[in-house]
Structure formats: structure tokens, C-alpha cells
Amino acid sequence: MAADRRVITGFSNPTVKAFRALREKKHRKAAGKFLAEGLRLLTDALDTGHVPETLVLADRRDPHPLLTALEEAVERSGGEVIETSPDILSKITGKDNPQSVAGVFAEFDTSLAALDRNRADIWLVAQALRDPGNLGTMLRTGDAIGAGGLILLDDCADPFGVEAVRASMGAVFTQGIARAEWSEFESWLRSGPGQLVAASLRDAQPYRGAPYAVPCFVMVGNESRGLPEDYEMACDLRVTMPMKGRADSLNAAVAAAVLGYEVLAGIDG
Amino acid sequence: MAADRRVITGFSNPTVKAFRALREKKHRKAAGKFLAEGLRLLTDALDTGHVPETLVLADRRDPHPLLTALEEAVERSGGEVIETSPDILSKITGKDNPQSVAGVFAEFDTSLAALDRNRADIWLVAQALRDPGNLGTMLRTGDAIGAGGLILLDDCADPFGVEAVRASMGAVFTQGIARAEWSEFESWLRSGPGQLVAASLRDAQPYRGAPYAVPCFVMVGNESRGLPEDYEMACDLRVTMPMKGRADSLNAAVAAAVLGYEVLAGIDG
Numbered sequence A, B: 001m002a003a004d005r006r007v008i009t010g011f012s013n014p015t016v017k018a019f020r021a022l023r024e025k026k027h028r029k030a031a032g033k034f035l036a037e038g039l040r041l042l043t044d045a046l047d048t049g050h051v052p053e054t055l056v057l058a059d060r061r062d063p064h065p066l067l068t069a070l071e072e073a074v075e076r077s078g079g080e081v082i083e084t085s086p087d088i089l090s091k092i093t094g095k096d097n098p099q100s101v102a103g104v105f106a107e108f109d110t111s112l113a114a115l116d117r118n119r120a121d122i123w124l125v126a127q128a129l130r131d132p133g134n135l136g137t138m139l140r141t142g143d144a145i146g147a148g149g150l151i152l153l154d155d156c157a158d159p160f161g162v163e164a165v166r167a168s169m170g171a172v173f174t175q176g177i178a179r180a181e182w183s184e185f186e187s188w189l190r191s192g193p194g195q196l197v198a199a200s201l202r203d204a205q206p207y208r209g210a211p212y213a214v215p216c217f218v219m220v221g222n223e224s225r226g227l228p229e230d231y232e233m234a235c236d237l238r239v240t241m242p243m244k245g246r247a248d249s250l251n252a253a254v255a256a257a258v259l260g261y262e263v264l265a266g267i268d269g
Helices: A014-021 A025-031 A039-047 A065-076 A086-093 A132-144 A162-168 A182-190 A229-233 A252-268 B014-021 B025-031 B039-047 B065-076 B086-093 B132-144 B162-168 B182-190 B229-233 B252-268
Strands: A006-008 A033-037 A054-058 A080-084 A101-106 A122-127 A149-153 A176-180 A195-199 A216-220 A237-240 B006-008 B033-037 B054-058 B080-084 B101-106 B122-127 B149-153 B176-180 B195-199 B216-220 B237-240
Touching (some): A025 A033, A033 A039, A039 A065, A039 A101, A054 A065, A054 A086, A065 A080, A065 A101, A122 A252, A132 A149, A132 A162, A132 A252, A132 B252, A149 A182, A176 A182, A195 A252, A252 B132, B014 B086, B025 B033, B033 B086, B039 B065, B054 B065, B065 B080, B086 B101, B122 B132, B122 B252, B132 B162, B149 B182, B216 B252
Parallel strands (some): A054 A080, A122 A149, A122 A216, A149 A176, A195 A216, A195 A237, B054 B080, B122 B149, B149 B176
Antiparallel strands (some): B033 B101, B054 B101
């Protein structure tokens, strides 16, 4: 099975260049593909039905049954398995100490229409979130609280960027992801059941024990500016977390997590 | 007062080089100084008694009363105010769109002995935390929950690095910061009152409504490995957050925040 496997030894190989280019958003968009790395993450992907189109393996890697399972899945689905040096793999992923495996995946459908709101009691929503680490962390938190997914409003970081994928710890494959403008989201939201909740300082009640209802859409805003006032005012519920110090806001991913866990406790209890 | 103000116009100026070098840990350590940028952050610093040794201003900046206050404070304390171009300021801070002001500060005392545990009901503790963004976010969260500070165990990222300072949103100046090895911390902790709590999967009870007691030390572990088992076993309380998805852990800064807010609710209520 591995007899016809392609081995790449040159840094200037066109495949290496094409994969490396997937670190940039414009190339991801043009190719409709993205990169993910690491055995655990790729196994999570496989377990949830996401088979990479191409699997890139470091030569001189340690054998591992999960790696074998990945190789077999890719070959079974007509994808390609490539072997290369750890140095070249490092060049592709942009990471100094690369994992022994990376995969190239087709980007998913990120339309709101693809989300089934009844699939989960909690959904996270981020508006103009700029930091890919925050975005990935929100996906990871969403997985932890049993959210259905993350809805990205307006001009957000790219969920398929290497840093976001890495920070998501695999949740990019398990959480639903949608991208929409606010007006489009608002129409979609109001076309069915759903409570929109924002962390806010305006006319807000304490977040603890607030009357959360499912499906609950937990929204946080841009890292610098927070949510636009009209978005907050369109919410069904505005809640505020205690701020005991000098600052008047939390990191966006932290706010989503503190609020998300409170919603989980509210709807579970 | 501004008559003898130094103006720097050259990228190769030794002062520019020295300040720029503060982006690297070894140079910070050698100089005992660190960089912070932005009017808001520097004003927070000033308000809490931290006057920069050197203030670097972009020429052609907009006038601002807080900037004037900063300049006056630095000159009053015998520090230096330097003017330079936005490009050079950008080179110093390493940020593409630099703020119009940066400050060079003396590093603080980060010994455990300098912390007064009775000053606050909550303290955050991080073990081998490697990501400066997570570290800064923990400082910011600490400010929000009214923590006394952050105790960094074993080999952590540097709280005085530019990225940590930035992510702290000024809390690097308002939160106490200590660095210690585990054994040293354990001795210090047990020499006075204090409940050590860890987010853990081992022999843990639900985090919600657990019997938190003040002063409460909330500990999280390394991003990849979590806490060493013996550290967890040395805790007075091990608690666990619901993990509804595939992952078995949260981002370290997120875990600290979710747990920290729960402790705050527990001891306030």
C-alpha cells in the first residue's frame, strides 16, 4: 500500500510551497483548504469524519497505531500520503518543533444554513474577534461546555488559520462554525427559537443565576471595542460579570468561557 | 521643562537598541528593566505608583492631558523623556501600529516574601505556564476577580515580556507577581493561612459550590502537561469543571478564570 508513496526531500518542491502557503489567509481562501497538525488533533478529526485530503508524515517518526489508522483512512478515501523530513514539515507548519504529522483538509461549509440550532443548548457567538488564539480558545471552550458551535460575526479572524486551529485543540473539527454579517445572523436567529445573551455593562443584570433559556446564544465582542451598542440592545438578556479591579473588561475568550459555564450550570440545574 | 528633552532620530541609536533589546528575556534580566506601551496602560501604572524610568514619545502625537501627566511625573522623579519617530517607536515595541508612548520600567521584586497574603481573598497560581499571552490574561483576570496577584511556579514565561505585559492590559502593574520553585512555594504557603485549590481530574469534586476558603490559592498547570500529580495531591481541594465534549482540558487561562469566578462567587455569597 505504501509502495507508491511520494517522498519529498526538497524545500523548493511545489507541494511544500503550496502547503506552506496555506498559512496565509488569501491562499487558504483560493485553495479552499487548510492545515492541521499533530496526531491527537488529526485523530479527533478522523473520529468525527474529517479525513485529510493529504497527510504529510515526517520520516524517522515513531510508529503509532493511530498514525497507521490515519494513513489507512487517507488512502482508503483516495487521498495522498506524503513523507518528508522533519525540517520540511517544520517549514510547512511554521512550528519549530513540529509534530510528526500534518494534514491538509478541505474547508467546511460555514454558512448559517448549515447549522442546526436544535442540536445543542448553547452556541457561542463572537463579533469582530481579531485574535486567532482567542478564536481557537473559544472553539475549545465550546467543546467543553457542549456548545453546538461558534458563529463568527462581521470581520473575524479566520477559523482555519494555523494558530486558530492549534488553539482549538481539535475543536475546529467538532464544533460547528458559521460566518455571517450581523444583519444576516439576526434574521436567522429570529427565524427560530433562541435567546441571545451578551456580556455587557449596559443595563445588565448579574450573570450569576440570570434566566438563561435554550438554545442560548452567548455573544462576546471585539477585543478592543467590545460589542456595538445596537448589537447589545438587540439581545434578549444582558449580563455583567463582577469587575473588582481597575479594568472594565475581560479577555474575550475568558468572558465567553465564564459566561458559557454559567449558562451551562443554569440550564443543567 | 521640555527644553532639554532628548530627541532620537536614528534607528541605530544605542538607546533605541537598548530598549529594543528589552523584548528579549536575557536582556531584560541583565538590565532589570522592561517595556510597556500605550497611554492607558502607562496611566494605570502611574496611578498605582509605577513611574517609568524613561518615557518614549512619538513626535507628531496628539496632545492629551494624561500624556502630559505622565511626562510631568517622569521628569519630577528624575527620569528621562525622549521623543522619537513613530517608526522608531514601532521598532522598539515590535508592534506595527505602535501606541504613541512607551515606558521603560524597573522590574519589580518578585519574591514570595514581598507578597502579603492577607491583602486579598484570592490568589492565582500557575505552574510552568509557557504562553506569555496566557500569563498576561491571568493577570488581567486576577484584576477582575480582585485577586492579590499571580504566583508563577517553576519554569514559566516571563511576566515582564512585551506580550505578557500587553495581554495583562495593565494588570502587570496592579497585581502582585511572585516567582518561585514549587518546594519554596509550598513552604511559604504552609507557613500561614491558605487553601490550595487545583482544577483536576484526579479525585476531584464538582467546582460548582465546592467549599472554597480564603485566602484561596487557585492553581493551574502547564498548557500541555497540566499539573504534576504530586502538586495536585498537595492541594487542599481538587475540583473539576464539566467537560462535555471530546477534550479533557481547558485553555489554562480559561480554566483559571472559570475557577476564579466560581471562587469569587463562593466566598462573596
